[in-house]
Amino acid sequence: MLVYDGERLREHGMFQGYNGITWTVVILQAVGGLVIAAVIKYADNILKGFATSLSIITSTLISYFWLDDFIPTSVFFLGALLVIAATFLYGYERKPVPMPIKV
Structure with missing residues (x-):
């Protein structure tokens, strides 16, 4: 400068x-x-990664719908789907299955 x-x-x-x-x-x-x-x-570093990924997806969608300067490809949709699925799977807690009682 x-x-x-x-x-x-x-x-x-x-x-x-x-x-x-x-x-x-x-x-x-x-x-x-x-x-x-x-x-x-x-929180933890994994949540930071998810937040960053979701913010990138949100930014690109805003760029597509509001600014009209982004053309999404099938690779973008695949990546967005994987990020959203990973986010939900990370927060998913399996409930324990009750053991049957033997008499």
Whole structure:
């Protein structure tokens, strides 16, 4: 930054060209990092992986439906299905089967 834009940096400052959307992205990234730190502290690393995978799927769906700049392929749908299935299987607890009473 200093090598290529040192003169403009001294003249206009480091945050030249930032607008509301830019600041929103910066704040969301910072809050996301704090949330991930809290998840790792209070849960486990596997849950963090599931949360990250589900957030990627959510982001791509928003990109497809709202921004119209993503074309999903069959590989995406397969990966999304596997992530969702793994999330449900990880949280699934099998109930013990009662043993029959012999008389």
